[in-house]
Amino acid sequence: xxxxxxxxxxxxxxxxxxxxxxxxxxxxxxxxxxxxxxxxxxxxxxxxxxxxxxxxxxxxxxxxxxxxxxxxxxxxxxxxxxxxxxxxxxxxxxxxxxxxxxxxxxxxxxxxxxxxxxxxxxxxxxxxxxxxxxxxxxxxxxxxxxxxxxxxxxxxxxxxxxxxxxxxxxxxxxxxxxxxxxxxxxxxxxxxxxxxxxxxxxxxxxxxxxxxxxxxxxxxxxxxxxxxxxxxxxxxxxxxxxxxxxxxx
Amino acid sequence: xxxxxxxxxxxxxxxxxxxxxxxxxxxxxxxxxxxxxxxxxxxxxxxxxxxxxxxxxxxxxxxxxxxxxxxxxxxxxxxxxxxxxxxxxxxxxxxxxxxxxxxxxxxxxxxxxxxxxxxxxxxxxxxxxxxxxxxxxxxxxxxxxxxxxxxxxxxxxxxxxxxxxxxxxxxxxxxxxxxxxxxxxxxxxxxxxxxxxxxxxxxxxxxxxxxxxxxxxxxxxxxxxxxxxxxxxxxxxxxxxxxxxxxxx
DNA sequence: AAATTTCCTGCAAAAAAACGCAGAAACCTG
DNA sequence: CAGGTTTCTGCGTTTTTTTGCAGGAAATTT
Numbered sequence: 001x002x003x004x005x006x007x008x009x010x011x012x013x014x015x016x017x018x019x020x021x022x023x024x025x026x027x028x029x030x031x032x033x034x035x036x037x038x039x040x041x042x043x044x045x046x047x048x049x050x051x052x053x054x055x056x057x058x059x060x061x062x063x064x065x066x067x068x069x070x071x072x073x074x075x076x077x078x079x080x081x082x083x084x085x086x087x088x089x090x091x092x093x094x095x096x097x098x099x100x101x102x103x104x105x106x107x108x109x110x111x112x113x114x115x116x117x118x119x120x121x122x123x124x125x126x127x128x129x130x131x132x133x134x135x136x137x138x139x140x141x142x143x144x145x146x147x148x149x150x151x152x153x154x155x156x157x158x159x160x161x162x163x164x165x166x167x168x169x170x171x172x173x174x175x176x177x178x179x180x181x182x183x184x185x186x187x188x189x190x191x192x193x194x195x196x197x198x199x200x201x202x203x204x205x206x207x208x209x210x211x212x213x214x215x216x217x218x219x220x221x222x223x224x225x226x227x228x229x230x231x232x233x234x235x236x237x238x239x240x241x242x243x244x245x246x247x248x249x
Numbered sequence: 250x251x252x253x254x255x256x257x258x259x260x261x262x263x264x265x266x267x268x269x270x271x272x273x274x275x276x277x278x279x280x281x282x283x284x285x286x287x288x289x290x291x292x293x294x295x296x297x298x299x300x301x302x303x304x305x306x307x308x309x310x311x312x313x314x315x316x317x318x319x320x321x322x323x324x325x326x327x328x329x330x331x332x333x334x335x336x337x338x339x340x341x342x343x344x345x346x347x348x349x350x351x352x353x354x355x356x357x358x359x360x361x362x363x364x365x366x367x368x369x370x371x372x373x374x375x376x377x378x379x380x381x382x383x384x385x386x387x388x389x390x391x392x393x394x395x396x397x398x399x400x401x402x403x404x405x406x407x408x409x410x411x412x413x414x415x416x417x418x419x420x421x422x423x424x425x426x427x428x429x430x431x432x433x434x435x436x437x438x439x440x441x442x443x444x445x446x447x448x449x450x451x452x453x454x455x456x457x458x459x460x461x462x463x464x465x466x467x468x469x470x471x472x473x474x475x476x477x478x479x480x481x482x483x484x485x486x487x488x489x490x491x492x493x494x495x496x497x498x
Numbered sequence: 499a500a501a502t503t504t505c506c507t508g509c510a511a512a513a514a515a516a517c518g519c520a521g522a523a524a525c526c527t528g
Numbered sequence: 529c530a531g532g533t534t535t536c537t538g539c540g541t542t543t544t545t546t547t548g549c550a551g552g553a554a555a556t557t558t
Contacts, residue, residue: 004301005268008310032548126371129394138399140389140407145378150387158389281538302545
């Protein structure tokens with residue numbers, strides 16, 4: 001990895017997460033801590049970031065000591081993202097929906113990961129695009145402005161053409177009886193196609209969406225292979241899903 | 250292998266992968282590392298790539314780098330955008346490429362305009378999406394990270410399915426003899442398809458790109474219906490194009 | 499206050515770049 | 529076409545950059 005490339009990655013991470021730990025950086029990119037520190041120093045000298053003990057901060061969030069809680073449930077989503085990333089191996093074909101949890105996952109993907117990501121979500125694709133080693137396939141069709149993803153028969157047809165290794169679904173509502181449900185008919189159609197086209201279906205959901213129901217069903221619990229939340233897998237709230245035969249992470 | 254040939258290959262690799270290692274280049278093409286380094290130096294001097302220790306990077310990698318020129322030409326691009334917008338009527342199907350001039354046009358679209366925009370450019374689509382009355386059709390396929398548009402046979406096939414009223418092409422180089430030329434093979438294929446699929450082809454180009462040539466031809470001047478620059482239509486620099494039968498605005 | 503983590507300094511090895519040079523190829527040019 | 533000039537390329541040497549490492553200082557945590 002080139003030095004400039006590394007610094008671009010660091011800068012990207014800082015702007016995204018508003019902070020960055022040099023320890024985590026040096027394990028993500030595989031270099032010594034000294035190198036990271038020197039990079040941070042250079043970026044700080046250029047005024048791009050603010051160097052602090054243990055890492056660096058984004059410039060914008062310097063003046064106002066904004067609580068990290070600025071984005072809705074970002075910490076929980078980040079925890080989910082970390083668990084999800086562990087499932088992605090080099091060379092995989094990965095199908096993803098949209099949603100803030102998926103975005104958080106996209107932002108946290110390690111730079112050395114080589115994989116192919118397929119999605120119709122504009123924000124997700126924007127994130128994938130920034131990663132050096134990821135191939136991005138964009139599913140085209142009419143854009144739904146509310147959900148910022150492509151919807152329609154063309155998109156569904158394209159998704160049905162692929163057979164992905166794994167599929168990550170951002171979830172609006174999940175319930176032990178009703179399975180996954182959502183409130184946008186077109187998005188539901190798309191998610192159904194994604195589930196069909198994947199060997200393994202992984203559902204990402206923050207705890208507060210567990211045991212909630214939306215009007216339209218995406219799929220039953222039986223079609224899900226794994227469920228990832230920010231909770232400990234042993235948490236009693238997750239027991240119904242364990243009993244339903246889902247791998248809870 | 251000829252020097253020009255070598256440099257074209259290098260440029261292609263850089264545009265394709267956003268980065269290139271001089272070590273890998275000198276084993277791919279079978280020449281000494283000095284030769285590669287000299288080539289990189291020349292390309293960097295021409296502003297085609299960014300040379301760094303160990304290889305080179307694409308310009309798109311750190312587009313934060315030239316804000317001066319960015320702001321400078323923004324006014325010109327805005328002038329072009331205004332002229333282009335005048336050509337769009339309610340109900341039209343509009344096909345657009347990518348590029349900063351197109352983005353500027355997208356930002357300037359009047360809010361009451363009702364039309365359907367078709368594009369494979371992610372940044373352009375992002376802008377269209379914010380518009381209240383525009384339908385957006387996204388052309389899907391593999392994403393080229395350097396140009397931030399979808400490229401490939403799927404994208405071309407989709408474009409050929411439509412018959413747009415008008416097509417706006419952001420231009421990298423235009424010349425009275427060579428017509429429109431570009432430096433990315435895949436982007437060229439896409440633009441060719443766009444030209445075929447449109448009743449009217451409008452070329453947007455800032456003055457500094459007029460009478461410049463890139464390696465690969467997109468189309469001859471005869472295929473262009475209109476040319477928009479920030480210059481006055483009577484400007485002598487534009488006369489060759491007027492004489493070629495192009496409507497110069 | 500002790501322990502752990504992080505930071506800085508200097509140093510050394512490896513990689514890359516710059517430099518000068520010389521042979522070879524291409525290209526004028528009369 | 530002969531002779532000269534320019535351009536291009538590879539090689540050896542020197543210089544610079546980059547990176548990791550060690551040891552001590554500074555800061556943070558327990």
